[in-house]
Amino acid sequence: MRNGEIAEAFEELASLYELDGVVVYRVVAYRNAAKAIREAGVSVEEMARQGRVEELSGVGKTIAEKIDALLETGSIPAAEKLKARIPSGLIAVTRIPGLGPKRARLLYETLDVASLDNLREAAEQGRLKDVPGFGAKAEENVLTALAAGADGSPKTRTLLSKALAIGEELVGALRDHSSALKVELAGSARRWGDDVKDLDIVAASSDPAAFVEAFGSSPAIDVVHSSGEAGARAVTHTGLPVDLRIVPEEAFGNLLQHFTGSGKHNEALRTAAVKRGLHVSEYGIADDESGDSLAYATEEEVYERLGMQWVPPELRENRGELEAARAGRLPQLIELDDIRGDLHMHTTASDGHASIEEMAEAARERGYQYVAITDHSASHGFGDDVQPDELLRQVERIRALELEGITVLAGTESNILLDGSLDYEDPVLEQLDWVVASVHTSFRTPEKEQTERMMNAMEHPLVDAIGHPTGRLIERRAPYAIDIDRVIAKAVETGTFLEINANPDRRDLNDVYAKAAGEAGVTLVIDSDAHWPHTLANMRYGVATGRRAWLTAEQVANTRPWAELDKLRKRSR
């Protein structure tokens, strides 16, 4: 069973217990365990088999036993028992704004509301407003939410690249406002997560009223729901919620820290601070001993006051960054400027939209020293295939190029066939400078075969890197079934690089797997997979994933000049 599926079972269990009314800390414990399982980076099923799940922070004896039961029988006995008493349809009811577990439970007990359909009926018949603690307003809010399309599913998220396009535009315009003192994008966008629920903008302004007014009349903003001197809540034309918060400049550091999150990072940071008699909020840090509360203008000062290094936003997920920051041992994270070349891109020979020269020139303008042209291969289909003779002609053209200031490498993104072999013969591959191997077919192959397919490909002496190793498309397609631990181990053993594909729809390897790979000693490459000259700029999403994976420049091959990278790969061993 995959980590995500195990995590989901515990999230459901937490919701059921919450509806049952157990002490909140038990619910929190199950949710924390679910998060730890989801982000484990290695197979939790495998850990369970080895009796090691309690090594995960947040998993103790009780939850370990429940994991065992889940893996053995396919369900958690406690959850089955609860479902006999509490309809699981109530979980959807708790996702209606304004309704939480307590109120959903009350509706179940008084009105027999066990699903969203029941809820709609009760509200339409005017029965909701007579329940103690409810009123006309509550009933109206439920009907409004249902009419607006609330369907009890978790909130929709927006791909980071789409959210950033809007957020950077908004922030840029607000910085130009005459009253702007400080303006920053916060929240998960600042942490460079895969996707975001909303945009958080924090600001200091000499004239908050005028500033909020300017925000509300930005071209990207559709409706402003509420606004005042402290900020505003609005929605863009694309339906993305945006929160603007304003504080005095002297507390800007506290506000930025608070709204950058993550929630889990802040929670852990505050819990640790309380033990030292310090209380952290978005307004300042209160000290039990002196009795006063101090505000800080910068985040650096906030973290310093709490006795630790400033934590880069990409690391703020409560994955060990607080311990590292206290010990002064945060890694020196890779930066976009460290990248020397891009080793995965397409041209019109396959499904790209520009020539070799256009791609190379755009890369040179970005300051790169080298690029590899890696068009799709012989079995690719969709009319985008490149047959061996065509590839060899492309190699000749590349060798004959006369471009100043950039090295163009002849490469391929060769399909990994079902048996793990590539779709070019070795004599063809030997003519190339760089080989990326990727899975583009048979996504639904069972895990064992899919894993062995990829491991076989890594055994090939000419395969330099595996492209987008899990095949996921964020929000659109789940990763194919693959045992990532075995893939990582094989990458270490064979000296094959694993790619972080920087396409913002992919970001594959993801942060969790890339961190596991880095820790195991895998060398990674970060590539744009560009199909146009301008999408070479997607590199920043890959570097962000690398930063979220705690990677240093040292661990990423293409931070080196080509001659050095060349010596690092398996064919030079």
Added chain:
DNA sequence: GCCGTTTTCGGCCCGACTGTTTTCAGTCG
């Protein structure tokens, strides 16, 4: 239910808002 620079028991972040209330519980971020 988990966990330990205060602890193997007794805690477990902080603040704002809403709607229903005579002082606050529940929800949300």
